[in-house]
Amino acid sequence: MxxxxxxxxxxxxxxxxxxxxxxxxxxxxxxxxxxxxxxxxxxxxxxxxxxxxxxxxxxxxxxxxxxxxxxxxxxxxxxxxxxxxxxxxxxxxxxxxxxxxxxxxxxxxxxxxxxxxxxxxxxxxxxxxxxxxxxxxxxxxxxxxxxxxxxTIKYDNQGNVVERKSNERLGDRHTFKYDDHGNMIEKSFVSGGKLRRQYIYEFNNNVNLTIENEDIYFQKDKVGRKKFYKYDKKGKMIESNEFFSSGGHPLRKTYKYDENGNLIEVCVYNRNLGIYYYKESYQYDEKGNKTECIQTDGRKTPLEIRRWFRESDPDGEFWEYEYYEE
Missing domain, CATH: 2.40.128 (Lipocalin)
Structure with missing residues (x-):
């Protein structure tokens, strides 16, 4: 943190x-x-x-x-x-x-x-x-x-973090590179003197992330994925397409928002068949805080989709808030 x-x-x-x-x-x-x-x-x-x-x-x-x-x-x-x-x-x-x-x-x-x-x-x-x-x-x-x-944490002249390094035995080291506009264009993780994970990012008009490459390195080989992003006129992400070097199912995700700009739905599709495997729906309270995340399967969800997509509880989450009087 x-x-x-x-x-x-x-x-x-x-x-x-x-x-x-x-x-x-x-x-x-x-x-x-x-x-x-x-x-x-x-x-x-x-x-x-x-x-x-x-x-x-x-x-x-x-x-x-x-x-x-x-x-x-x-x-x-x-x-x-x-x-x-x-x-x-x-x-x-x-x-x-x-x-x-x-x-x-x-x-x-x-x-x-x-x-x-x-x-x-x-x-x-x-x-x-x-x-x-x-x-x-x-x-x-x-x-x-x-x-x-x-x-230890090091910064460049613009105040961007360029290195995080641990003094533990393996000497874990994270490095970061940025373009002239302050966008992170590369992130690497080295442990035990070997490159373990690397990300490469590309932006359009120096604003929105459009391409993300991830490579995970093992002893003898590596696996990776490549993601492409699309945005609406307001700069909201509306679609992403993800491809795996392992040859797994390509994934297409769509994103929907309400009139307040809150994300209300994410769907994961089989890119070849055009049917959705998985969907997340969100609801918010009057202050704009997320209160529900319901997750449903359109079909039996392949394991790789669960691994790459699900970041919260496998079946969904609910949130309740108590506020101070203002």
Whole structure:
């Protein structure tokens, strides 16, 4: 997670998370697999925001809705990250008042045993940019030996990130290249001294991404995909076509929007047959925050489509929001 100092008005936490309005709490649910998938199922996570937009915490839940982990983020008045903590928890148990490892943070009154798993602290340069993350890993509240990791970040003269490098054994390194207009045109990932993944991007009129090439490198060969994008007059993406070097099914995706510019539908088609394999439909509340994502199959969806396309819960997601009074 990277937060940069804004020279004008700093972004609020809600803006960083793509939310509209002063959200107090956001709950994410999966779709109920036992129904027509149009009703919410189990709880996935809860994110709480403070009223000033300077901190948030997210609790993640397992398949039985027991607390699994928690992340806490804190920011300064300029929108800079100053602390980032991750906690891990075990199955709920009855609280022993003599055991300080138990922490009651469940809204249902359940107690969990667990503790700090990771702490991340940033270092800023004179321009307010993060130049280093220090990552501490813990076991049983103690810092792991030889588990203090540093990730350094370098910028070009325009303030674009050009390198992220870890001091871990494999020396993971991400590099980025940009054109004269600030568009990212290349992204590479190197680990163990070998190129593992690379992206090449092309833009039309220096604005919209039109072509994306991705190559994944293995010991003896590589696999890749190439995507082409189309836009309407407002600059909204309306179609993409995706081809795989493995010779798999070419994919065509179409995108629809409402009058407010919110994405309301994505369909994945068999490019050769013209029938859709898969569809996502979205709904929003009065503030413009996403409340539903329903996923349906037009036909039996090939595994490769699921792998490349689905980024959320396999059956859909629902969101509920509580807002601060304005």
């Amino acid at each position: 990277f937060c940069l100092l804004q020279q004008t008005r700093p972004k609020t936490i809600w803006e960083k998370d793509g939310l509209k309005g002063k959200v107090k709490e956001a709950r994410t649910y999966s779709a109920d697999e036992s129904t027509d998938k149009e009703t919410k199922g189990r709880l996935i996570k809860i994110t709480k925001y403070d009223k000033n937009g300077t901190s948030k915490e997210t609790c993640y839940y397992d398949s039985t809705e027991n607390l699994n982990s928690k992340s806490i983020y804190k920011y300064d008045e300029y929108g800079n990250c100053i602390e980032n903590y991750s906690y891990e928890y075990k199955n709920p148990s009855k609280k022993d008042q003599n055991d300080s490892d138990f922490t009651n943070i469940d809204e249902e009154g359940r107690h969990y045993k667990g503790g700090l798993a990771e702490k991340r602290t940033p270092t800023y340069d004179a321009n307010g940019r993060i130049v280093e993350w220090t990552i501490y890993e813990y076991t049983d509240k103690r810092l792991k030996k030889k588990h203090l990791t540093k990730e």
